[in-house]
Amino acid sequence: MSPSLTYLESEHFEALAAALLQPDPALDRCTLHLCAETSDFLRFNQGALRQATGVQQTYVTVAVERGQRRTESLLSLCGDLAADVQRLQAERTLLTAQLDLIDDDPGLQRPAIATHSRRDERGALATAAHVIALVHEAAARGPKQDLVGFYAAGPVAHAFADSLGSRHWHRVESFHFDWCLYQRADKAVKTVYAGTHWDDAGFAARLDEATSRVQLLERPARTLQPGAYRVAFAPAAMAELLGMLGWGGFSLKARRTGVSSLMRLQRGDAAFAPGFHLDETIARSTTPAFSPEGFARPAEVALVKDGRPPATGGTLSSPRSAVEYGMPTTGAHGGESPEALHLHGGNIPDADLLHVLGTGLYISNLWYLNYSDRAACRMTGMTRYACFWVENGELVAPLNVMRFDDDVLRLFGPGLVGLTATPEFIPNSDTYGARGLGSVTTPAAVVEGLTLTL
Secondary structure: OOOOOOOOOHHHHHHHHHHHOOOOOOOOEEEEEEEEEEEEEEEEEOOEEEEEEEEEEEEEEEEEEEOOEEEEEEEEOOOOHHHHHHHHHHHHHHHHHHHHHOOOOOOOOOOOOOOEEEEEEOOEOOOHHHHHHHHHHHHHOOOOOOEEEEEEEEEEEEEEEEOOOOEEEEEEEEEEEEEEEEEEOOEEEEEEEEEOEOOHHHHHHHHHHHHHHHHHOOOOOEOOOOEEEEEEEOHHHHHHHHHHHOOOOOEHHHHHHOOOOOHHHHHOOOOOOOOOOEEEOHHHOOOOOEOOOOOEOOOOEEEEEOOEOOOOOOOEOOHHHHHHHOOOOOOOOOOOOOOEEEEOOOOEOHHHHHHHHOOEEEEOEEEEEEEEEHHHOEEEEEEEOOOEEEEOOEEEEEEOOOEEEEEHHHHOOOOEEEEEOOOEEEEOOOOOOOOOOOEEEEOOEEEEEEEEOO
16 A cells, blocks of 8 residues: 555545545445554564564445445555545445345434534554664563563554545544563563553553562472462453453343353342442443444443443444334444453552452462353353462462353442442453454452362
8 A cells, every 4th residue: 555545544444535535326325434554563482573564554445325225345445545435436336236235224224414523543653673673682681581471562543434424533542462471381570551651650650560570480490289268359350351241241232142251240130349330431441432334322321330230231232233123323343342441440548459458369360261150151261470468468379270150240249348439441462453442441359259170
């Protein structure tokens, strides 16, 4: 793609939309949805750069609608406006002809009026060369650090336009650095540093904290007996649990068909603890405020309020589910999973997490999470990376990997001791096809009675 036209600027998208979305008496609506990025990817091993990649790509979905019929195509753009317009216009002509060949879609829903939104945030990102230099410097000082990690950064743009006059623009510049300081065998300290403004001091603080915990991994590891333990979940572990909870838990269709993991919450048979407030908060995330179909998303959707379902809402609804159940859509995608979960902070000062825990487990990360009993909201998973046994508020010894199996409604209901005051923003690190923009924002938590099984 030519660097002069990357479609990461709104005027370039507007030029594309203006040329394509001309009124056509044969159509009710023509739409254009764009996803573009210019990203740097850096891979490190043993504190040295092993791979550096730059990706510049733009994909658009062009669709035409008439009555209850819709056809669409996904195309990659080359960056030459004239060539891209010619190709999109030809595709629109082909899609229009195909409308006569398909059946009506009773689940098709489109916005009733034109909608508009704009977000254009220019971050302060470090150059790839600067990040490489910082990592090399950090790995070389003191005892040589075996740093293994992956860094992704750059601008991402999503946009939507239709022939009815809707215009949505979303551009954010962000970075995500996910690394481990490897000690031996399965012992490592995993750290994430992410945001929209790179800060050398912030990166150094995260690295120093990880370095201090790597030294603790040199102590003999403990293996715990199966049983119930008092536990502190770090924000990264909480993000895994909440993310799994969002797998059908807040879906309108899952609730109406009775397969949601939170049916007990819905029926009033169980509840989260008072003060447990969970929202889908698009306004505080890097997620676009509109759907690929052009629906404007609410800035906030309350999912759990003071431990219970809110009086109204409480679910995420795709356009199809909204039609099926006669509800307004929240603009959720087909799976109706959260993309910007936000768990409100609690009353535990951030620095006092281990002191409130007292004696028990500090769990930094989880993996292999799944439901062991979806209807009962039971999850199973394993500890991973630097998890520690804590005594009197002090990290004492690393733990060998353990599996847990427990009722999440109980853990964060009667079992919840408290949440820390400041939620941490944990972005989606997916790069499958394109960089993800979802996130979970969550505090740490102390719970009583997590069941370890083996």
